[in-house]
Amino acid sequence: MSIFKKFINYYKPYKKLFYFDMFCAIIVSIVDLAFPQILKYLTNGLFTKGTSVIVKYIGIVAILMFVMYIIRTYCEYFITSWGHIMGANMESNMRQDLFDQYQRLSFSYYDQNNTGDMMSKLVSDLFDISELAHHGPENIFISTFKIVGSFIFLAFISVPLTMILVVITIAMLVFCLILNRKMQATFTDNRKKIAGVNSAVQDSLSGIRVVKSFANEDIEHEKFDYSNRMFLNSKTAQYKMMGKYHAGTSFFKGLLYLAIIVCGGLFVAYGKMNVADLAVYALYIGIFITPVEVLINFTEQFQKGYAGFKRFLDVIELNPDIVDKNEADELKNVGGNIDFNNVSFSYEEGSKVLSNINIHIKKGKTVALVGPSGGGKTTLCSLIPRFYDVDKGDILIDGQNIKDVTLKSLRNSIGVVQQDVYMFGGSIKDNIAYGKPGATDEEIIEAAKNANIHDFIMELEDGYDTYVGERGTRLSGGQKQRISIARVFLKNPEILILDEATSALDNESERHIQLSLEKLSKDRTTIVIAHRLSTIKNADEIIVIVNGRTTERGNHKDLIAKNGLYAKYYNMQFEGLEKFDIYED
Incomplete structure (x- = not known):
């Protein structure tokens, strides 16, 4: 009932449309129920009169029945068209709610869930829900009305025969x-398996360049074949169950007709029923069985929609683990002082990534984080904009706990430039403007100039309107990186x-981008994660993080003098390893 009430809530914006749809359904049902009664009246009344009386009144009957079926036609049109439109609107509302919920959920949800599965819930599940939203009330209402109505008329004709049918x-x-x-179990399993197919497709197509570069099409074929076969097995089990369902119900329908012929024939033979009444009774049996068949067929649709709506609710009812407090303040007039006070964090219980981190960063200063891969550097930075929340301790900006300010104002104060740059589908202009929605062309161009990408853009045939391709495939790594820097310049x-x-770039691209980053960093509080240590020599402070703990800190000169881990890595680089990833402790 709880799920039912939540489903009903989506009808509220379309109450008038829904009620008129049900009104039209009543008209259609009344017309269908009326025909056998009209035939009975004519058979027992008008058609027993003389030829002149029949000819005189048959035209009136024809006009009345014609008008009746014209009205039915318009009602049928409304049910079919506007009923589906209502369902499509509800589907659209649910899809928007689900998309907005995806936007609210934190990184931890995306760490544990596959994009293909999320897409399945957003598209195929909601289509099944839309069909249920339209056909559900309509089928139940019309079928119930016809079943009850025909049952009453059947009982009027012959109670004993009707009891046998009951x-x-x-x-x-x-x-x-x-x-x-x-x-129900097979349909739920079916939803999960199609999500697996979507996940396999999304994963393979997103990494198609890697697939082809390793000539691993056969491996992808096998992976997809497995998901596809699992879906096929689920569908096979589903259709076997449906086969039993429909075959069994067809058998019972046959029994209904058998009962009419045998029992009805016996009642006629013993004078308890006349032939005309048996004929009308047979017509009402048709009206009685048709909605029963509709309800039987509707069961498949209901199970699909119900399974889809449960999966929909599984996401909608998730409480995002990172939200604003009720009394959260706006983060205003940001200076840029950052404090980590005894900060600890773990992605999963029992596996600490950071332990008792204490760092103070003064506004306008540049702090570099170095250390082995997996040591917790990126995680530390992800805690500042609250992509994840600390397990213990506090992070302060200008003395204000980041948990006490709104997420929007916090994240608007922070710019992130990552190694893996994401380009949205659209133009270069669109991607730069993502840093400040509503920015003017002049502001976008100024940001591009600051990022040393303007001249390159102007050489393109379509300039700033150049389409970047999916995930920026038409651009080089350095070009995408400079566009992402322009995006942050615009955000300011x-x-x-x-x-x-700069770790994934060639030397020439690195030089261009390093100049852009130095310009971007000026007068801003900057945290740099770097494996290429030559890029951070001038940082105000360098902090070495190993296994989630700070082991060394100071400027470049001090750390070289200590001859510790930082000096070891720097000397490795100085000896010719210009680019390396640090995997050892």
């Missing part, structure tokens, strides 16, 4: 309920995080 119908309903429970944050922003 017994068969009850047996059929018990059979349907038993198989219905089994079908008070705090800057540079996460290995």
Whole structure:
């Protein structure tokens, strides 16, 4: 019932449309129920009169029935068209709610869930829910109305024969309920398996360049084949269950017709029923069985929609673990002082990534984080904009706990330049403007100039309107990196995080980008994560982080003099290893 109430809430914006849809459904049902009664009246009344009376009134009957079916036609049109439009609107609302929920969820959710599965919930699941939203109330309402109406008329014609039909119908309903429970499990499994197919496709197509570079098409074929076969097996089990369901219900429908012929024939033989009444009774049996069939077929649609809506609620009802406090303040007039006070963090319980970190960064200063890969440098930086929340301790900006300020104002004050640059589908202009929605062309051009990318853009045929391709495939790594820097220039944050922003670039690109980063860092509090130590020699402070703990700190000159881990890594680089990743402790 809880799930049902939540589903009903999506009808509220379309109440008038829904009620009129149900009104049209009543009209359609009344017209269908009326025909056998009209035929009975004509058979027992008008058609027993003389030729002149029949000819005189048959035209009036024809006009009335024509008008009746014209009205039914318009009602049927409204049910089919606007009923589906209502369902599509509800689907759109649910999709927007689900997308917004995806936006609210923190990084930890994305660490544990696959994009293909999320896409499945956003597209295919919601289509099934939309079909249920439209056809569900309509099918139930029309079918119930027709079943009850035809049952009443059947009882008026012959109570004994109707009681026999009731017994068969009850047996059929018990059979349907038993198989219905089994079908629900197959449809739920089916939703999971198609999500697996989507995940395999998304993973393979997103990494198609890696696939082809390693000539691993056969491996991807096998991976997809496995997901595809799992889905096929699920569908096979589903269709076997559906086969039993439909075959069983067809058998019971056959029993209904058998009961009419045998029992009805006996009642006629013993004078308890006349032939005309049996003919009308047979017409009402058709009206009685058709909605029963509709309800039976609707079960498949219901199970798909129900399974999809449960998966939808699984996401919608998740409480984001990083949200604003009720009394959260705006972070204003940011100077850029950052304090880590006894900060500890772990992604999973029992596996600490950071332990008792204490760091003070003065505004406008540049601090570099170095150390072995996996030591916790990127994690430390991810805690500042609250991509994750600390397990213990506090992070302060200008003396204000970041948990006490709004996420939007906090993140608007922080600019991040990462090694893996993400380019959105669209133009270069769109991607730069992402740093400040609504920015003027002049502001975008100025940001591009500051990032040393303007001249390159102007050489392109379409300039700033050049399409970058999916994930920026038409641009080199250095070009994408400079566009991402222009994006941050446009944002103009008070705090800057540079996460290995030049480690994947060639020497020439690095020189261009290093100049851009130096310009970007000027007068901003800057945290730099670097494996290429030559780029951080001039940092105000260098902090060595090993296994989630700070082991050394000082400027370049001091750390070289200490002859510790930093000096060891720097000398390795100085000896010719100009670019390396640090894997050892």
